Amino acid sequence: MEIKKLLFVTKFEELGFDALRSLLSLRKSALEHVVFVNVIERDRVAMRRGKGYQKDEEVRLREAANIRFIDWAETLFEQGMEVGCYIVVGGLVAEVIKATQKEDADLIVIGRSHKGVLEHLYSGSDVTELLRRAWTPVLVYKHLSETAISVDEPFERPLLAIDWSPGSLRAVEYINGLKDTVQEVHLVHVADEDRLKGTSAMAIQKTRKQARNKLEEICEEFEAAGIKARAHVYVGDPNAEIERAAKDCQATLIVLGSSAKAAWVEKFLGSTPRKIAEESIYPTLLIPPEKEKE
Amino acid sequence: MSKKVLVVDDDPDVRLFSVTVLEENGYTPLEAEDGESGLKMIKAEKPDLVILDVLMPRQSGVRLYRELKTAKALKDVKIIILSGIAKKTFLRSQKALTEFGGAQIPEPEIYLEKPVEPEELAEVIKKVLG
Numbered sequence: 001m002e003i004k005k006l007l008f009v010t011k012f013e014e015l016g017f018d019a020l021r022s023l024l025s026l027r028k029s030a031l032e033h034v035v036f037v038n039v040i041e042r043d044r045v046a047m048r049r050g051k052g053y054q055k056d057e058e059v060r061l062r063e064a065a066n067i068r069f070i071d072w073a074e075t076l077f078e079q080g081m082e083v084g085c086y087i088v089v090g091g092l093v094a095e096v097i098k099a100t101q102k103e104d105a106d107l108i109v110i111g112r113s114h115k116g117v118l119e120h121l122y123s124g125s126d127v128t129e130l131l132r133r134a135w136t137p138v139l140v141y142k143h144l145s146e147t148a149i150s151v152d153e154p155f156e157r158p159l160l161a162i163d164w165s166p167g168s169l170r171a172v173e174y175i176n177g178l179k180d181t182v183q184e185v186h187l188v189h190v191a192d193e194d195r196l197k198g199t200s201a202m203a204i205q206k207t208r209k210q211a212r213n214k215l216e217e218i219c220e221e222f223e224a225a226g227i228k229a230r231a232h233v234y235v236g237d238p239n240a241e242i243e244r245a246a247k248d249c250q251a252t253l254i255v256l257g258s259s260a261k262a263a264w265v266e267k268f269l270g271s272t273p274r275k276i277a278e279e280s281i282y283p284t285l286l287i288p289p290e291k292e293k294e
Numbered sequence: 295m296s297k298k299v300l301v302v303d304d305d306p307d308v309r310l311f312s313v314t315v316l317e318e319n320g321y322t323p324l325e326a327e328d329g330e331s332g333l334k335m336i337k338a339e340k341p342d343l344v345i346l347d348v349l350m351p352r353q354s355g356v357r358l359y360r361e362l363k364t365a366k367a368l369k370d371v372k373i374i375i376l377s378g379i380a381k382k383t384f385l386r387s388q389k390a391l392t393e394f395g396g397a398q399i400p401e402p403e404i405y406l407e408k409p410v411e412p413e414e415l416a417e418v419i420k421k422v423l424g
Contacts (some may be wrong), residue, residue, distance in 0.1 A: 074379060083354055
């Protein structure tokens with residue numbers, strides 16, 4: 001699995017060119033094509049009583065987006081990259097899915113903002129809905145001002161949370177494909193505290209050892225590909241512990257598989273990936289399981 | 295028979311503008327909304343001239359121009375670039391692609407930066423098609 005083409009979904013306020021620049025390290029792996037997507041929400045240009053459809057507003061928003069994209073595109077074109085863009089009126093998720101399919105993109109990058117005026121730019125539900133519907137990996141980028149961590153190169157030191165779901169195992173393959181960009185990967189498995197209650201110290205140690213051994217096997221896969229890898233087992237609430245592990249490991253990115261608890265679309269995204277994508281201070285990469293052949 | 299001119303641009307307003315200019319000046323306009331469908335149409339319709347945008351979905355004008363200029367059967371297709379992307383950028387991008395191992399290709403004869411007046415476009419088309 002390689003990232004050759006990424007879709008950069010932006011409304012500009014929450015995801016700017018600095019974010020894109022930080023992703024250009026993926027060129028060391030395979031990135032060669034960036035597609036900008038700006039969706040003008042229908043509500044902003046919809047019919048108003050006494051005004052009708054606000055065509056002037058649509059033109060204004062389109063041109064404002066176009067001017068920004070031209071400027072960004074010029075920088076990328078001059079580096080020999082391929083660039084495309086979509087400026088469309090519609091629903092965010094539907095238009096992003098449509099563009100992803102049309103472009104056959106390998107990664108969707110979207111911003112999550114939740115402070116002050118930025119709060120409503122992408123509602124949590126838009127990101128959630130995209131995560132639920134996309135069969136393409138989604139990187140939820142976090143605004144620099146709210147992270148308090150340096151994310152010059154998000155893929156430099158990912159923390160990969162493993163729960164043995166198909167999505168998380170696919171994430172191993174995905175990160176392996178980025179061996180020229182990733183310097184070190186930390187693998188973490190969070191053992192559920194509730195499951196350990198009432199069991200003996202020996203049984204708890206045994207559980208830890210088993211998880212650790214399984215993680216070490218994956219570490220060996222990474223090491224064979226030339227990526228330094230370390231295994232960690234944490235205990236407790238997965239949301240809190242994954243965040244803690246990211247901090248402990250000075251990670252630049254959290255990577256999670258979408259847990260396929262039920263077999264099909266509706267439930268393929270478990271609550272931990274969604275919560276971390278929306279609440280963590282770290283950029284979060286969600287890898288869905290392989291799409292079943294229809 | 296009137297000459298065929300293909301407009302490759304993702305912006306429907308720009309396509310409408312170019313098509314109107316072409317029709318008013320007695321040409322047969324064809325349309326494509328991105329580089330990929332533009333290339334298919336060039337192969338199928340063999341237009342006399344292509345008016346090509348640069349920043350488009352699926353395949354940009356940078357790559358399509360390069361593909362046309364390096365394909366034996368297509369390298370003589372006349373091209374006018376009509377784009378919001380600066381000519382300087384277009385040339386630098388081609389230079390970068392050449393440095394990455396691509397073939398050396400000629401500069402576009404005509405490069406117009408958007409927006410253009412209808413008279414200017416009509417005049418340039420006339421000049422290129424003779």
